[in-house]
Amino acid sequence: MTHRLPRQPLIDALRGFALLGVFLVNLRFFSLDALMSEAAQQALPSAALDQAIRTGMEWLVDMKAITLFSLLFGMGVAMQMDGRAPGSMAAHLRRMAVLLVIGLLHSVLLWWGDILLVYAVVGLLLPLFRHLGDRALLCSGLFIALLLPPLLSPWIREWVALLTPRAQMNAMVLGALEHGSLAQAWWHNLQLAAWLKLSN
Template structure:
């Protein structure tokens, strides 16, 4: 019996053992990531937001952009960072009896780095996987420490992130002239260039994009620490609905208040003004996460969020698929819609793609254990081909018919 348990805890997490509320939260967060990427990076140059508007946007487009910037921008990414740290902590614990635990997790992050670099260089330079892999390699050794070390790491790196917003290193951010030149070239190349022209320009843009990552890199690591600390604190495994809802109300309320004060220019202190939005973003991400986990614990919540579980289980596959789809829609080698659509039109396309992924993910996981990229990731991590098809699995029927019930596991 003990040998069987040890063997199960030395191999990939069985789909039936996953925590459905976390998968559901990841699936919902993916919509926020899609919306921001689509409106601010695929539709137009990522640097256009730093320049004066060339022409006034339609009222509906302004409304969409305002809602996304205030309620979703960076919050979805912060939530994903938190979930990534929590996920590594789950893997770390699951492999507790494996003598090669550190090597396996190191290999997992190296594979992620390789896939991220492929995504970054060949598909889309808005990639976040490379940053996650590098941050994960820094974070990994600390998982061997006690819980207080995780809390200290979260506080240290998040404080460093907020400090960077006040005392920014000189010369780190691209100059206004460099941004202006890049936007002008992007409007030509992305809108009408061939695949090779787009890829060449994408690679030339990377030195301008790296500083954007450097500003948020400490936050990414800090949220990894915080996610691992949350897992070790049993907040997810043994959820307390009162605590979760109280946390949700407090974090959402305080986070929204900070952003409101910033937007309305109420803060007179330069330091407070600089950290209001970054701090509010972190608080809102925590509040969103607590809200969804708390709702998932309700009987009605299990039904309400069940559709997002397959999407969250295949988040890696769906994230990369979104890049391929949106590059084809907006770049010159595809439909060439770059710079032609307003925020509302682009978001409508994104929602249609997302809904398609919801149905595809549910269909796929009725037949297979993992998403295609998730399967590749696990196979490369363990160095042996992982089982893929559910056919012949004695639990296959249970998984096909009962995936909604996984919210309680």
């Protein structure tokens, strides 16, 4: 039987605050503003206000909310994988498997900007680092954060160059959402989701 950890009110409150920030950041994408060309954005009656809001969100909320949410995700995973709790690893893997399925469905059926899929994949890989010491964890984190991106960058740039240009991809998705069938919207949603995962 899996040991149920007690709730942590402070972490729950921070998680709710971070989720609110992520929601506010993503409102621009939910409204499809991010898919519009710059000329189309400037043609809107609210162009000046929209730009002011975008700038404010970038300064005050944007990556801050996502960073906080990612930090809390890592803390939650660490608590779930506590080696002293019986069945903790099996429970963690089940949660990540369910999150993976939800992320896949969310990416295809609802929104191309889904992040749950990334969290699930990372969560499934984290047990590989479970028994490392503090120094090994620090070195691994520094390597992944600082050294791995420059090493992969040349191959990523070549790969991205083969993909459909972002502006063209945005126009295709926007056209499918405006005038296409539900199946076409899903198909282009999947394409943009895959494009974002590969290009980022």
